Amino acid sequence: MxxxxxxxxxxxxxxxxxxxxxxxxxxxxxxxxxxxxxxxxxxxxxxxxxxxxxxxxxxxxxxxxxxxxxxxxxxxxxxxxxxxxxxxxxxxxxxxxxxxxxxxxxxxxxxxxxxxxxxxxxxxxxxxxxxxxxxxxxxxxxxxxxxxxxxxxxxxxxxxxxxxxxxxxxxxxxxxxxxxxxxxxxxxxxxxxxxxxxxxxxxxxxxxxxxxxxxxxxxxxxxxxxxxxxxxxxxxxxxxxxxxRTFGLRMKQHGESALRVAALLDGHPQVERVNYPLLPGHPQHELAVSQMSGPTGLLSFELRGGEPAVRKFVDSLHWFKIGVSWGGFESLVYATAIGWQRDEVAGTEYESRVDKLVRLSIGLEDAEDLLEDVEQALAQL
Known part of the structure; x- marks a missing residue:
């Protein structure tokens, strides 16, 4: 089977x-x-x-x-x-x-x-x-x-x-x-x-x-x-x-929508980095596609402007609700500046990235609505 x-x-x-x-x-x-x-x-x-x-x-x-x-x-x-x-x-x-x-x-x-x-x-x-x-x-x-x-x-x-x-x-x-x-x-x-x-x-x-x-x-x-x-x-x-029973079907939708959101974020003037190795052009893309058979619905990115920009972006979203979990039918947003184990990355390259990181869990809503939501939130910065 x-x-x-x-x-x-x-x-x-x-x-x-x-x-x-x-x-x-x-x-x-x-x-x-x-x-x-x-x-x-x-x-x-x-x-x-x-x-x-x-x-x-x-x-x-x-x-x-x-x-x-x-x-x-x-x-x-x-x-x-x-x-x-x-x-x-x-x-x-x-x-x-x-x-x-x-x-x-x-x-x-x-x-x-x-x-x-x-x-x-x-x-x-x-x-x-x-x-x-x-x-x-x-x-x-x-x-x-x-x-x-x-x-x-x-x-x-x-x-x-x-x-x-x-x-x-x-x-x-x-x-x-x-x-x-x-x-x-x-x-x-x-x-x-x-x-x-x-x-x-x-x-x-x-x-x-x-x-x-x-x-x-x-x-x-x-x-x-x-x-x-x-x-x-x-x-x-x-x-x-x-x-x-719907796992395979859901994952296809999550992955397809996430690729589209990542592509929108990639190259946007307010976005410093997109953390999604399934996206072509990512430094780890070749390794990722050699090990993973398809995209997942979880990605993160880093905003120019640090925590103030992150706060503005998160609060400007409509369809992405603020939540600590991910992987459900609903789209969620979380920022490490809200709360995260900073001591884990103290003294590493990640330390300077914590305050500007936004994680998105791409849900099963129409991709066009999610893209419009992300775009309008970026426009507020």
Whole structure:
């Protein structure tokens, strides 16, 4: 099956001819006898497994070309569980920057309380990775398409380093999505996503997923899900499955509209830089198109005039609502000057770019309306 056909049908058992599978809201599953309860039955308690969440997990594993998947109550629950599963006291992590804020907070501060250290380096130069390798380095963690500045890096080169040194490789693929990038095919061990964004696409649930080998997901479920929790509720899983049915179609629209918005911004006198490597002419365009099969709907740009110009632009938009998330049907705008982990990029080239950066999440509105909105907001500067 191709992607959209798989999303429409794979993993769904027909019950009474229902086109939409039932929702199993129950918290537990009973048995008919002592021996049946003692057996290795698939369902006992919904924290550990539920037919509705299982259906979603089958689709997500297939979407990423993975063996298995486990869904969580949030993207950060997925990230945290993956970190806690592989890392122990005394381990060292090499993480790319800029990285998602929650991940940065987890690796820069919280994990340090338990003896796990992390170096944040620019993966655009692979020598930066080699330069911080230590005898206790256990994990390489990154994003395939960075959250705010939309950088890409050489996936093959990074994985080669990880394999050479026996590192577990984990990638957050929320921004690029499996519609444009499948990291497991490139050799990554683990992929994490926020379900709250493109995968569900309707801004009505919070969730996350870890996709990996059957063995990793089995152990992660038995240990971390068992003792830490963080499982996705069945209703949210049902909503996510509904959203997945249109994932491929939505991503085409997001990407096509984003390319048009990026082209409008590119070369505009008020715009200093467009951060969208899928745009021809971008310094990373050749690398981006060699790794990503199509455009995504997330881009950023930097305005001349710094924070005052950013404030004026953001407040002049009509269809783009100000919000911290992205990937839904609605167009959103956010500026790092509003709030962002500045300490992550202190002393780097990114530091001077924070106050002038605007991120756009291109929704499913008519592209012409979005273009007119961006154009009129730029005209206010």
């Amino acid at each position: 191709r992607m959209q056909t798989m999303l429409a049908h794979f993993g769904e058992e027909t019950v009474h001819g229902a086109v939409v599978p039932p929702l199993y809201l129950n918290s537990l599953f009973t048995a008919n006898s002592f021996d049946e309860m003692k057996s290795e039955a698939p369902y006992r308690y919904s924290r550990m497994g539920n037919p509705t969440t299982d259906m979603l997990e089958k689709k997500l594993a297939a979407l990423d070309n993975g063996e298995a998947a486990k869904v969580f109550a949030s993207g950060m629950a997925a990230v945290s569980t993956a970190l806690l599963h592989f890392l122990k006291q005394g381990d060292h992590v090499i993480c790319s920057y800029p990285i998602y804020g929650g991940t940065y907070a987890m690796l820069s501060g919280w994990m340090a309380r338990y003896g796990v250290t992390c170096d944040f380096v620019d993966f655009r130069d692979l020598d930066n990775i080699r330069g911080v390798l230590k005898p206790n380095t256990r994990m390489l963690y990154t994003e395939g398409y960075s959250t705010m500045f939309m950088d890409v890096f050489d996936l093959r080169g990074a994985i080669a380093i990880a394999r050479e040194h026996g590192l577990v490789s984990v990638i957050d693929n929320t921004c690029a999505t499996p519609a444009t990038l499948k990291p497991l095919d490139w050799g990554f061990d683990v992929v994490v996503h926020s379900l709250s964004k493109y995968l569900s696409g309707h801004s009505d649930l919070t969730g996350g997923v870890v996709v990996s080998s059957q063995d990793t997901i089995r152990k992660l479920t038995a240990i971390e899900i068992g003792v830490i929790g963080g499982a996705l509720p069945p209703f949210d899983a049902w909503l996510a499955t509904r959203g997945l």
